[in-house]
Amino acid sequence: MFTLRDKYAIAGLGETAYTKNSGTTVLNLAVEACQKAADDAGVPVEEIDGIISYNFGDSVPAIAVATALGIPNAGYAVDFAGGGNAANLITLTAAAAIEAGLAKSVLCFRAMNGRSGFRLGGGREFQARGITQYTAPFGWITYPQAMAMWCRRHMIEYGTTAEQLGSVAITFRENASLNERAMQREPITMDDYMASRFIVEPFRMLDICLETDGACAVLVTKAEHARDLRHTPVYIMGGAYGGGPNQGEDLFDAIRWPDHSQNYAAYIADDLWRSAGIGPQDVDLAEIYDCFTYSVIMQLEGLGFCKPGEGGPFVASGAIKRDGSLPLNTHGGLLSEAYIHGLNHVLEAVRQLRGEAGPRQIPGAEIALTTAGAMTCGSAMVLRA
Amino acid sequence: MNDASKPIPVADSDSAPFWEGCREHRLLIQRCASCKTPRFPPMRACPKCHSTLSEWFEASGRGTVYSWIVVQHPVPREVYGQDVPYVVALIDLEEGVRMVSNIIGLDPRAIGANMPVEVTFEPGEGDVVLPKFKPREAP
Numbered sequence: 001m002f003t004l005r006d007k008y009a010i011a012g013l014g015e016t017a018y019t020k021n022s023g024t025t026v027l028n029l030a031v032e033a034c035q036k037a038a039d040d041a042g043v044p045v046e047e048i049d050g051i052i053s054y055n056f057g058d059s060v061p062a063i064a065v066a067t068a069l070g071i072p073n074a075g076y077a078v079d080f081a082g083g084g085n086a087a088n089l090i091t092l093t094a095a096a097a098i099e100a101g102l103a104k105s106v107l108c109f110r111a112m113n114g115r116s117g118f119r120l121g122g123g124r125e126f127q128a129r130g131i132t133q134y135t136a137p138f139g140w141i142t143y144p145q146a147m148a149m150w151c152r153r154h155m156i157e158y159g160t161t162a163e164q165l166g167s168v169a170i171t172f173r174e175n176a177s178l179n180e181r182a183m184q185r186e187p188i189t190m191d192d193y194m195a196s197r198f199i200v201e202p203f204r205m206l207d208i209c210l211e212t213d214g215a216c217a218v219l220v221t222k223a224e225h226a227r228d229l230r231h232t233p234v235y236i237m238g239g240a241y242g243g244g245p246n247q248g249e250d251l252f253d254a255i256r257w258p259d260h261s262q263n264y265a266a267y268i269a270d271d272l273w274r275s276a277g278i279g280p281q282d283v284d285l286a287e288i289y290d291c292f293t294y295s296v297i298m299q300l301e302g303l304g305f306c307k308p309g310e311g312g313p314f315v316a317s318g319a320i321k322r323d324g325s326l327p328l329n330t331h332g333g334l335l336s337e338a339y340i341h342g343l344n345h346v347l348e349a350v351r352q353l354r355g356e357a358g359p360r361q362i363p364g365a366e367i368a369l370t371t372a373g374a375m376t377c378g379s380a381m382v383l384r385a
Numbered sequence: 386m387n388d389a390s391k392p393i394p395v396a397d398s399d400s401a402p403f404w405e406g407c408r409e410h411r412l413l414i415q416r417c418a419s420c421k422t423p424r425f426p427p428m429r430a431c432p433k434c435h436s437t438l439s440e441w442f443e444a445s446g447r448g449t450v451y452s453w454i455v456v457q458h459p460v461p462r463e464v465y466g467q468d469v470p471y472v473v474a475l476i477d478l479e480e481g482v483r484m485v486s487n488i489i490g491l492d493p494r495a496i497g498a499n500m501p502v503e504v505t506f507e508p509g510e511g512d513v514v515l516p517k518f519k520p521r522e523a524p
């Protein structure tokens with residue numbers, strides 16, 4: 001369990017523009033975001049000695065980015081095979097590496113040409129090997145198809161409705177309208193949501209996140225080091241990574257998962273809150289992994305913000321709006337800001353805790369939760385100003 | 386590889402008996418030879434007792450619908466466009482394992498939770514035979 005409470009901090013943020021066609025290489029995107037994160041912290045590249053990323057073979061190796069940045073001694077370079085489960089895993093791993101004496105200042109990045117290059121939603125290999133031999137031949141191929149299956153089970157068990165899903169999409173779009181970086185800022189109504197065409201029932205187009213070209217990076221360092229740097233440090237209170245006992249062969253493997261009405265969040269909640277030393281009631285805002293509207297509901301239930309089955313009514317109640325009891329995805333989320341595989345959630349949480357979120361700032365925000373993951377495994381982190 | 390074909394399941398040393406069974410229109414499931422716990426997909430060791438001794442048995446082919454989706458916008462369209470809307474479901478076999486398959490032979494709107502289904506076999510790409518499911522009378 002992660003027990004490094006408040007010893008490490010996020011000291012720098014960097015990101016590229018979020019577009020549908022970057023016109024440049026993934027390596028260049030990664031380098032731009034990482035350079036900005038180092039500059040934002042005020043840490044010279046010469047002092048960075050660790051770099052971590054995650055990918056599905058759709059990005060660039062961490063060591064390639066270290067080389068392009070001109071880092072003289074990248075003594076700790078790690079690439080995780082992962083996607084929407086790993087955005088907080090990399091920051092937690094950075095803290096653990098520093099604790100172990102393997103590095104002092106670690107860049108964590110995610111870079112992808114997710115629209116113009118390798119499209120994650122666009123299907124999988126057509127030689128169906130491994131777990132996919134039991135799934136892909138039946139036309140079960142894309143992530144929306146996979147996640148819609150979980151959503152249906154929640155609807156069966158708890159009566160979760162389309163309107164409840166729609167309220168998530170509408171709320172996040174409202175937030176995006178205040179975010180100049182967001183790719184989608186046009187407000188939507190419930191009528192718009194219901195009229196949005198079915199992609200894979202029960203999911204409509206507006207239940208599904210964007211595809212984005214872009215990159216995000218954060219710089220993790222020791223708390224005492226961060227206090228000497230340019231910005232007020234944002235401290236890592238705690239975090240957790242994992243899932244249940246039957247995570248399967250990959251993120252897509254749901255065959256062995258016992259209960260599709262709850263996901264990884266229910267399994268990591270105890271570790272998360274114990275490590276942070278707080279509970280869900282202490283969180284001022286949360287950036288919840290929203291690859292789909294439905295994934296938000298399952299994580300809120302799993303992490304204890306409401307009881308199992310009450311996620312639908314909770315999101316539809318207005319509680320998740322900026323003036324509600326738990327403002328969510330204040331930047332617009334993966335549904336409306338951009339899909340940088342959840343690392344953009346971490347950037348937004350840090351901005352909120354620094355008080356730098358401009359028109360979408362949540363007044364008095366001191367503690368924020370970020371999550372990453374939707375199905376059998378994921379990661380979450382609690383940050384404080 | 387033919388881009389216009391559906392994904393071809395590539396059998397491996399664990400799965401070969403399963404796909405061979407499908408060609409014979411038999412739904413073969415692996416189980417632990419020590420504690421007799423069925424498992425799917427087939428794999429080296431028993432998740433329950435960790436024995437590496439395994440055997441195969443023919444399942445009844447009866448099960449129920451655990452969850453399902455209706456694919457309206459297929460990917461890739463050139464492969465699945467003629468099939469839409471099609472149904473993919475998680476099927477709980479009565480032996481206690483869960484599979485992914487298609488439900489065929491009824492309007493997608495008629496599908497309900499826990500609906501009883503039974504296996505049927507359909508030709509797939511090449512010499513592959515796929516286990517699919519159709520409605521059955523409740524017992």
Ligand SMILES: [Zn+2]
Binds near residue numbers: 432435
């Ligand atoms: Zn056994």
